[in-house]
Amino acid sequence: MTNKIDFGANSHVESANNKEDFFLKFKKQIIIGVVAILLVVAGAILYNAYVAGPREDKASTAIAKGEQYFNAEQFDKALNGDGAGYVGFVKIASDYSSTDAGNLANLYAGLSYFNLGKYTEAVTYLEKFSTKGDAMVSPTATAALANAYAQTGNVDKAISTLKKAADMADSKADDVNNSISPTFLLQAGKLLESQNKKDEALKLYQDIKKKYVNSSLVQSSEIDKYIERVSE
Numbered sequence: 324m325t326n327k328i329d330f331g332a333n334s335h336v337e338s339a340n341n342k343e344d345f346f347l348k349f350k351k352q353i354i355i356g357v358v359a360i361l362l363v364v365a366g367a368i369l370y371n372a373y374v375a376g377p378r379e380d381k382a383s384t385a386i387a388k389g390e391q392y393f394n395a396e397q398f399d400k401a402l403n404g405d406g407a408g409y410v411g412f413v414k415i416a417s418d419y420s421s422t423d424a425g426n427l428a429n430l431y432a433g434l435s436y437f438n439l440g441k442y443t444e445a446v447t448y449l450e451k452f453s454t455k456g457d458a459m460v461s462p463t464a465t466a467a468l469a470n471a472y473a474q475t476g477n478v479d480k481a482i483s484t485l486k487k488a489a490d491m492a493d494s495k496a497d498d499v500n501n502s503i504s505p506t507f508l509l510q511a512g513k514l515l516e517s518q519n520k521k522d523e524a525l526k527l528y529q530d531i532k533k534k535y536v537n538s539s540l541v542q543s544s545e546i547d548k549y550i551e552r553v554s555e
Contacts, residue, residue, distance in 0.1 A: 382424035385415050389431060398435040416448070426453050430464050437467065442474035458495035459503070462488045466507050478514055485511040501538040505531045509540065512549065521553040528553065 388409040392401035404411035410418075412432040419425030433449030436442070449468040454461035469484035489507040492500035508531050515524035528549045532541050540546045 382415065382419035382422045382428075385410065385419070386412070386424050386428055386431070389415065389428070393431055393435060396438070398438050402432055402435045402439075416451070426451075429453075430460075430467075433471070434467060437471055437474075442471050445471040446475060454491070456495065458492065458500070462492035462495075462500075462503060462507070465491060466503075466510070469507075469510070473514060478518060482511045482514050485514075499535055501535050505535040505538040505540045505546075509546075509549070516553060525550065525553045 388405075389401045389412050392398070392405070392409075393412075400409075400411075402411050402413055404414065412428045412435060416425055416428035416432055419428065429448045429451040433445045433447070433452060436448060437445035446468065449464065449471055452464055452468075454464060465488035466485055469481045469488060472478070472484060473481035485507045489500075489504040489511075492502075492504045492507070496504075508527055512524040512527040512531075515521075515527065528546055531538070532546050532550065535541055
């Protein structure tokens with residue numbers, strides 16, 4: 324995956340080495356959200372919300388082949404079709420824009436572009452995906468959008484979007500979502516560190532420790548390592 328991080332006006336004075344260093348340092352957390360959604364989104368089409376009426380059924384049938392290519396990491400075919408009947412997520416999203424399956428095609432297209440290193444296109448399609456009131460797919464889709472923002476240099480927006488994703492996940496939980504919300508907030512904290520905003524990162528890490536007491540980050544004391552690092 325190539326580094327395409329651009330820090331706006333400041334990018335003209337930053338060296339290529341600095342950009343590469345940033346990418347290498349934060350590559351893991353930048354892709355965590357995408358990895359998580361890869362595990363979740365394959366089953367998203369099974370939700371009743373994505374199958375309703377003849378037009379929806381037709382769109383769902385069209386998208387099924389794309390899911391196979393997506394899961395096989397054949398992202399170009401998933402996006403643009405295979406020349407053998409499957410037309411690709413981009414066309415499905417356009418042709419069935421009024422359907423839930425067409426909406427899901429936007430998500431798949433955005434993730435496919437992300438995995439191909441085409442982050443601007445990823446942002447375009449991930450922004451088109453209309454989130455729903457579910458506990459997993461919508462929050463992780465929002466986190467994936469945040470990752471795409473980070474890769475296009477919009478780090479501030481990436482941070483705020485990761486926080487939004489955590490809020491979305493928490494809103495569907497009985498109390499808080501100890502599984503994915505702290506992961507998203509940890510990503511946000513690391514990105515704050517990349518901006519040398521240690522005080523803000525510290526507050527976020529402390530909030531994770533206080534709010535998500537049953538998360539693996541807290542129970543394993545891993546979050547304490549981050550708190551200690553930004554407290555030095």
